Amino acid sequence: MLKIEHVFKTFNTGTVNEKKALTDLNLELQDGDFATIIGSNGAGKSTMFNAIAGSFYTDSGFIELDGEDITFTPEHTRSRYIGRLFQDPLMGTAPHMTIEENLSVAYLRASEHKRGLFSHVSKSERDKFREHLSLLDMGLEDRMNHPVGLLSGGQRQALTLLMATMVTPKLLLLDEHTAALDPSTAAKVLDLTKKIIEENHISCLMVTHNMNQALELGNRTLMMNNGNIVFDVKGEERSHMTIKDLLDKFEENAGKALNNDRILLSTKEGV
Amino acid sequence: MTGFLTAGIIRTALEVGLIYSLVALSLFISYSILNICDLSTDGCYTLGCAVGAIVTIAGHPFLAIPAAMLAGICSGYVTALLQTKFGVQSILAGIIVNTGLYTVNLAVMGFSSNVSIFGTDTIFSIFKDLNSSGFWKDWCNLILLAVIVASVCLLIKWFLGTTLGLSIRATGDSPAMVRASSINPIFTITVGLCFSNALTGLAGCLIGQYNKTCDINLGTGMVTIALASLVIGETLLGKGRMIFRIIGMVVGSCLYRFIISIALRLNVPTEAFKLVSAVIVAIAIAAPRAKQIIAFKHKQITAMQERKSMRGDKANA
Secondary structure, three states: OOOEEEEEEEOOOOOOOOEEEEEEEEEEEEEOOEEEEOOOOOHHHHHHHHHHHHHOOEEEEEEEEEOEEEOOOHHHOOEEEEEEOOOOOOOOOOOOOEHHHHHHHHHHHHHHHHHOOOOOOOHHHHHHHHHHHHHHHOOOHOOOOOOOOOOOHHHHHHHHHHHHHHHOOEEEEEEEOOOOOOHHHHHHHHHHHHHHHHHHOOEEEEOOOOHHHHHHOOEEEEEEEEEEEEEEEEHHHHHHOOOOHHHHHHHHHOOOOOOOOOHHHHHHHHO | OOOHHHHHHHHHHHHHHHHHHHHHHHHHHHHHEEEOOOHHHHHHHHHHHHHHHHHOOOOOOOOOOHHHHHHHHHHHHHHHHHHHHHOOOOOHOOOHHHHHHHHHHHHOOOOOOOEEEOOOOOOOHHHOOOOOOOOHHHHHHHHEEEEHHHHHHHHHHHHHHHHHHHHHHHHHHHHHHHHOOOOOOOHHHHHHHHHHHHHHHHHHHHHHHHHHHOOOOOOOOHHHHHHHHHHHHHHHHHHOOOHHHHHHHHHHHHHHHHHHHHHHHOOHHHHHHHHHHHHHHHHHHHHHHHHHHHHHHHHHHHHHHHHHHHHHHHHHH
């Protein structure tokens, strides 16, 4: 469903700060695939997400979503089919707008409902929002008229998740979306994520620095290094893998040890 | 009180305040909602006045209103085009358009720096002729302006609640969210700036018909005045519900005109007016922060005293 072919991206070309962020990146994601991504610092994980979401156009190569070439599709058109969560919980929502207004903006992605530019939030939509909010089990459905800026980081991230998936996206991009939350909230948001992805059969890419998550969640694990995917495992082989195997594989394929401090820290903790 | 501020002075302050409130509302949309500092306001205000004056002289005082608003929309469109498509910084885009508008305004006024519309019907004179009672003659301008401003306020309130309005608010509030939610920021910024500049054009048209004259330097310092009204309004009525924020703009700009009227009554020379305006803006913007500093100092001093007295108690025990 998602196909990335020979994608290159270099930043600050021709200057001392030149950075080859993506080098001949190739990836094919099947329908319903839920792949976790780990990699060293600066391996190009977020850059790959930006390329898929259309934050910039790639230097060369092609990106296809559901058989449609989206290499030069503008970001706001792609976001109709691609849901996205950032690590910073403050990024996905508008703090001075109410929960209802935020949801209403997110609901714009529902192109099949083609609402007019001058329509207001209708009663049925409000009920729908309330119903969705109650699924989060955070009591937000009774605070629809509160500005989002008053919510906690976890609540805001859960709301962002809801906003990204209320209209089922073809692809969901999660960029360490629980990393900035405290452990119990992170666990809750992660559970919600799993539930929503399973119920709606959303194809998903998720960056994580937690090796356990990388192996447990989803059906596929990708490892990135130097703007490239160096290791791709799924199915039988993946189910037998341990964190140590994963680290060894990385070393074998990337020619060096994994140097993401946060990954190593989370491995040492033995979580 | 009646000796110091006569009914006439209060009325004039309210009338001009209402016209200025349209510029404050314009800045409310560009500055508070879209988070863009649109410095083309000065020129756009004069543009509205010039276009309005010319169409009024041609004998169409009512047509002057949509014409001036359309001129405002064009100016807003150019400002938006520069900063969205061509990546000019928003402040710079405003300044560039403002500079260009000076010549455009002169051209509209037939390359004369002053146009007078005495002897022609204006919307105010037409409205005045509806009734011949003394009360009506005194208050008709204020009533007409109140109706216009009230409808504009309702229009803005309605607009910001629509799908498009919400997208515009989101664009100013969270650029990252907008990118992730299928809103085209180029479109929303353009619509927002066109809408806001239409209001500036409307204000210019009304002040032209009100004063029966248009001067090329009419708009100079308008941004500062509107910003002052905006800050006064936000300080007084807060940043809570949208309708209060909108009303705050009107209250703020009427209040600003009152302050100016009082300054006039105190015989502050007209040459000093720009300075007075600037001081008022500075005070209005600095006031909330000054209040915080004073509150903190107060807290600090009481805490220190408390600590001193506690130490004293210990020493005594």
